[in-house]
Amino acid sequence: MTQPIAAIVLAAGKGTRMKSDLHKVLHPIAGRPMLLHLTQAVADLGAQRTIVVTGAGREQVEAAVAPLGIATAVQSEQLGTAHAVAQAESALSGFDGDVLILYGDVPLVTSRTMRRMLDMLQSEDAPTAVVLGFRPDVPGAYGRIIAGPDGRIIKMVEAKDATPEELSETLCNSGLMAVRSADLFRLLSRVGNDNAAGEYYLPDVVMLAQAEGGFAVVTETDADEVAGVNSRAELAAVDASWQVRRRAEAMAGGATLIAPDTVWFAHDTVIGRDVLIEPNVFFGPGVAIADGATIRAFCHIEGATVGAKAEVGPYARLRPGAVMGDKSKVGNFVEMKKAVLGEGAKANHLSYLGDAEVGAGANIGAGTITCNYDGFFKAKTVIGEGAFIGSNSALVAPVSIGAGAIVAAGSVVTADVEADALCLVRPVQVSKPGWAKRFRNAMLVKKVAKN
Structure with missing residues (x-):
């Protein structure tokens, strides 16, 4: 039996690196705000509910999603991703199903990838959570995922808190996750902020689930699909990536x-x-x-x-x-x-x-x-x-x-x-023989006299 689907889309960040009066997630890719690329993919899944978590510039975001019947929740203080997701609890009151956690500035995630995450969540071994991982060319400041050969996650760690050995891992956390609603908010309530940034990290729910006897698995996708947008240059890069895919589709279609x-x-x-x-x-x-x-x-x-x-x-x-x-x-x-x-x-x-x-x-x-x-x-x-x-x-x-x-x-x-x-709407043509020559001669005389 297919479980009902809900999506929580995080869009509370200020996006200061965009240097824009327009909210970051409303900057367009291929003529559509990046947030709406994501909500359309969610709609294609047949999601029962979509909640966008807003913060700075919330009025712009609310105006963009209201015509689509999408609800919003407010994160007044920026206390981390786990805290942001927790703000959607009231909006999902009474919902019993699977929850996708997405990011408004990561717009190219396809409904196909979302479906793969949800299918893994509903597999016979019943993981508590499914995390979307990727392998960027430069792992840098991305959080790392330490996983076994079967995809079971052993540990997730933010780069700021990682050991040199953990930083050598190339499998990174995109931040996207699928969790059953029955588990999500219970685990979020137990997330602490004892870390280098003093924030409430969403990946901590994986370790908390393990402590309860559960487990999480990772599924991988291409880095392009989970590319984030924090600057105009990154916006251009993501748009270019979208265009490459669309051009290929056009040519494949004849x-x-x-x-x-x-x-x-x-x-x-x-x-x-x-x-x-x-x-x-x-x-x-x-x-x-x-x-x-x-x-x-x-x-x-x-x-x-x-x-x-x-x-x-x-x-x-x-x-x-x-x-x-x-x-x-x-x-x-x-x-x-x-x-x-x-x-x-x-x-x-x-x-x-x-x-x-x-x-x-x-x-x-x-x-x-x-x-x-x-x-x-x-x-x-x-x-x-x-x-x-x-x-x-x-x-x-x-x-x-x-x-x-x-x-x-x-x-x-x-x-x-x-x-x-x-x-025929024009005057009758009149020709005056020699007029142009006489005119030029007269003008030349005036020009010589003036000089």
Whole structure:
């Protein structure tokens, strides 16, 4: 029988090394606050309850998790990790199941790893706790785990309190743990602070369990998965690690990335099969790219949908609300915002399409602008199927261009154009023979006289 799951996420630290007004755990990785990466992984497990332990900057954290129905508890004094976990006891009142202890600044732990910890906790030999260990390149100040060949933990010790022999151990404590609720708070109440830092250490519950006749086991994961964030440099490193994994997933799913290291995905980017992505492309949140689409170099895409076999760029920008139909195309230096480009429609060069609806097969000439803002309100431009908009045209919204209509180059359109009509809005061309030559001669005379 599967036990109910709860998670306690520690997020009470000040994060002073970030040098930021934004709480450390709310700094984004791939466009999503790192704390919410972690809570999403917990949600994917089907956790019954999630408690975030807050402290400094608690208002920001509470505001971030409240819409998700996540409860919070407060650690008013920073007295150590065991003390922080203990603050969640009231919020978990009445809960009987397995508890995961996680850290808000360790955001890349997967639900797969969490499930492995919980499965070990429920194994036949019934350990009291399961600890997640890892082997970093430089163990440094990480707490050490001394374990037997079977994974049973003999001793856990903080680096500050370790002997030279213990410091030679390469298996380190990530801080993440799974414990049955029936054991957790009872053991926490017995943790003392007789150590070099004078803090209440969470790993002490392992030794206390042993003293009762129980035991704990360790399971290992890669160092990248439990990398923590305490500075801007570490934030960048963790984001880069996430991107490496996501790029590999995209290519395994059938997309071609010409220069993978130069493509940046958001946490929710959806990429279809046979998508080609050229170098230096950035995806913000809310992007879906359908099968067979081509994203050319130096594009910035956010909150947009790109249809099957459509083509974007190079040097294009799709802003939130941009929708490209199948086989449509936007070319270099085209920007779309809250605009729909119909199937097979094209805007190949130097255009802005904002608050617009462009019908299938329409052609938008170079330099065309939908003038959607009058300084106070936004208005919509509608361009019918098969319409042709000449270069350097300005369509002043609200305005509608009928299906099959042609707008002559250089037109400023302020009124609706009926289907299949020609719209010509520009003065009659006047030519004055010899005028330019006479003008130049006159100016040269003035220049000589002035000098």
